[in-house]
Amino acid sequence: MPEMLEVESYRRLALRCLQRTIAEVDAPDPWYLKDGLSAAAVVDVLRGRRFDAARRTGKLLMLDIRDGPVLGLHFGMTGRLVVDGDVGAVDGLLYGPSRIAAAWVRLTVRFDDGGAMAMVDARRLGGITLDPDETALGPDAAVVTRKQLTTILDRSRAPLKAVLMDQRRLAGLGNLLTDEALWRAGLHPGRPANDLDAAEITKLHKAIRATLRICGQRGGSHTGDLVPHRQPGGVCPRTGVPLERLTIGGRTTWFSPARQHPSPRRGASVEPL
DNA sequence: CCGGATGTTCACCT
DNA sequence: GAGGTGAACATCCG
Incomplete structure (x- = not known):
């Protein structure tokens, strides 16, 4: 589709x-x-x-x-x-x-x-x-500005993926493109949308554009790097770690637990003494 | 045979 | 009011 x-x-x-x-x-x-x-x-x-x-x-x-x-x-x-x-x-x-x-x-x-x-x-x-x-449609995902994206995200605490797929807020992204963009951005699909900080929003904005550009050149939504791995036994094409499956916004969601963490803090230990 | 699939809409809950 | 779930649509595929 x-x-x-x-x-x-x-x-x-x-x-x-x-x-x-x-x-x-x-x-x-x-x-x-x-x-x-x-x-x-x-x-x-x-x-x-x-x-x-x-x-x-x-x-x-x-x-x-x-x-x-x-x-x-x-x-x-x-x-x-x-x-x-x-x-x-x-x-x-x-x-x-x-x-x-x-x-x-x-x-x-x-x-x-x-x-x-x-x-x-x-x-x-x-x-x-x-x-x-x-x-009734939000701005097209191919031309949405970072500022518009910020407003869209700030207005909802629903899961990030659900907000990105809501055509009234942002128009164009479906199940495959959304999973691909979030994977590229390194963001967990279940994060509350209004939980993202400025750097994460920038990363997401860039990832959406990159996903559309790359998949557009390759020939469609099914040409993403993540798509062939969206199945039981599938692994993250970047880390080799097994992908995980969730249902978010009513849709099957695949993500890499190694790159897409459910909390804002990731990777480096930032805990003070 | 059963479950799931690139989407949208609606009824019905919480 | 905001979100979630499940159903509906009809067909094919694993």
């Missing part, structure tokens, strides 16, 4: 759709349309029009319809975007590119040039909206 890196690659794919006239629209799954949206309404706002821009905040892809509302696409865990038969630069997702069942196609937009854009989602965990509430 798409975390923000995958959605960003879908956005780039969607750029191929801009300025092409939409001839036909099919939204066969009413359940997939959110906020009481009807298939007829989707057809109505798209047919005969064209997309002016493809934007993204976090995991939300937004296509601006000229003289119309914004088409919002949420991909959930198994959603994918297909344009002109090309699934784009995302590899290694749960459902490989060769396995697309016709029944999983939740939206088809055919252009008058014979091409098409399709949203495919086996598990139906994603959804389609019109004029999605962009203000």
Whole structure:
């Protein structure tokens, strides 16, 4: 499933759709349309029009319809975007590119040039909206400033990982990217968010950016150094110590007890006499 | 057969 | 009010 890196690659794919006239629209799954949206309404706002821009905040892809509302696409865990038969630069997702069942196609937009854009989602965990509430999302993790991150963390004593994955506070990070960033920062996922000191926040901010840059270059959220070790018997790729598993924010969490300590004080003995 | 999986939302507790 | 848990969605994989 798409975390923000995958959605960003879908956005780039969607750029191929801009300025092409939409001839036909099919939204066969009413359940997939959110906020009481009807298939007829989707057809109505798209047919005969064209997309002016493809934007993204976090995991939300937004296509601006000229003289119309914004088409919002949420991909959930198994959603994918297909344009002109090309699934784009995302590899290694749960459902490989060769396995697309016709029944999983939740939206088809055919252009008058014979091409098409399709949203495919086996598990139906994603959804389609019109004029999605962009203000419901926090700043995108790729552009969040250190100052913004500080404010986000200071406002909650919930576990650090839960705060980082809360899309209303910070948009874009999912389970894999969050574990990877915390591992890179050397921070325990269960630390109270507002417990971090200035140096730790700086470290986290840098780790988030490094994670997005590196995994983005490698091709997606599943390309992190920690990912292949997120399983029973997995070891920290940096120290060789066995990884530990927790459930935080309802999600399976893997971390290295050697590098990610549950208390702020780590390593050096700082106890006075 | 069972449990878990890159996500979100909701009901229901504490 | 803030957080946590479990369920739901539907399918595949180990």
